[in-house]
Amino acid sequence: MRILAPFLLVVALALLAWASTAFLHLNLLFGVIIPYAAFALFVVGFAIRVMRWGASAVPFRITTTCGQQKSLPWVRQAKLDNPSSYAGVVGRMLLEVLFFRSLFRNSKAEKRGEKLGYGSAKWLWLGALAFHWSMLIIVVRHFRLFLDPVPEFIGVIEGADSVLQIGIPLLYITDVVIVGALTFLFLRRVVLPRIRFVSLSIDYFPLFLLLGIALTGIVLRYGVRVDVTGVKEVAMGLVSFSPVAPEGIEPLLFVHLFLVCALIVYFPWSKLMHAPGVFFSPTRNLANNSRMVRHVNPWNYDVKVHTYAEYEQDFGEKMRKVGLPLDSE
Template sequence: MKIAVPLVSVLALALVAWICTAYLNLYTLFGVIIPYAAFALFVIGFVVRIVRWGTSAVPFRIPTTCGQQKSLPWIKQAKTDNPSSYAGVVGRMLLEVLFFRSLFRNSKVEKCDDKLVIGSAKWLWLGALVFHWSMLVIVLRHFRLFLDPVPIWVQALEGADSAFQIGIPILYLTDVFVVAGLTFLFLRRVVVPRIRYLSLSVDYFPLFLLLGIVVSGIVMRYAFRVDLTSVKELTMGLVTFNPVVGAGIEPLLFVHVFLVSVLLVYFPWSKLMHSGGVFFSPTRNLANNNRARRHVNPWNYPVQVHTYAEYEEEFGEKMKKVGLPLDAE
């Protein structure tokens, strides 16, 4: 059920978009109104989550460290794993965001012959890196639909992505890599017993939703070709707030757009929000300079206390009657 429910949900969403556009002709609803509403909800939700994290109290320095802290001059410091300066924190965050360095250092622990064996777990790092970088390139490639003229950097990115010139239309390498990455992340949750036990429906739903978006986009490019002129007209109309829905657009495009809209609405309130939350994690964005500076909790305010001497003065007679010893004596 943890797998079936999110899978059926994504298929149902795709089917609804197909039926409403292919048979009910609700092109304006799925091509204009829903994308606008989804983008607005995405921006609002993203800002709300960021503001909440940004205004949350962080009274202590709690960076996660893996190397030597800055101490004596002749002891070499791990400036990336245990930064003590702002520059070190920036370098650490760049390695974390761009190359998932903490995930690269991840290891797995298993019991073998009554012994704990620690081994490498680089497959998860590789699969996550392939998926995220491929998804980033695909999103940047789609800027060609929203900008006129198409910027040179988008054309260069497309050229690099299709460098092997495979097939007609030319095969984008990221289309293959993103499917491979999503498939690996899904199979990992299914095949590994411990991960399968811990996984919930909310872990499978974004995987199936992303797969639905990717597969529908791939099918539109390589199987059921859509009218790119009408698509460009639609996307440019959305950007310029003058939307025009062409009559020759295939329903599959609206399925693709609707799934993307669902992802935008779902994104800020899901685990996918780690893309923005990583910058606000005190375990990552703080310098470990506790030896150099004393950090006082700014929320420490004077608190009226009731000392034991005052307590004894107030209840001394009653304590004496029941035989309790008194410091005053």
């Protein structure tokens, strides 16, 4: 049920959008009202999560390190693994955000006979990198629908994405890669017993939702005739706050759009918020300069102390009776 329930939920969302537009003709609802509501909920939810993180106190440096800290001049420092300057922090953050460096260095532990062994876990890193970069490129490509005139760099990205020149319309490499990456991430959770044991429905739901978005988008591009001019007119109307009632558009487009709306509503309250969350992580965004700068805990408050002299004054007679030495004597 942990796998079947989220799958059926995504199927139900897709069928709801298809039936509502194909038979009930609720194009205005699914083409204008729901996208605006979803975007508003996304902005509010995103802002709430970010403000909560920003208001969280960080009383001391809790940087994670994988190398030598800055110390004596003749000891070589690991400037990216253990940065002591903010330039080093920026470098470490860029490697983390763009190339998932910590995931690349991750290793798997498994029992080998009577001993615990460690091995490479590079397939997870490769699958995650393929998915995230493909997702970024696909999102950038979709800007073509919301911008007029279309910036030149989007054309360059589209040309590079379809460089293999396969089929008509041209096959985008990222369309294949993102489906393959999502399938790998799903199978990893199902096939590996340890990962399957700790996986919950909330881990499978975004995978099925993203697969649904990717597959409906692929069908719209390669399998169904879509009025691209009408789609762009609807998209431009949304971003210019002059929405037009979409008519004569393939119902599958509303399924695709509705699944995207479901994703952005779900995003701020899910594990997907790790995307902006990495920038608020004190284990990543703080320099390890504790040897050079004294960091005072902002939560510290004055504590009433009881000195030893005061202790002797209070209990000196009793200490003398049992033969304990007194500093005052």
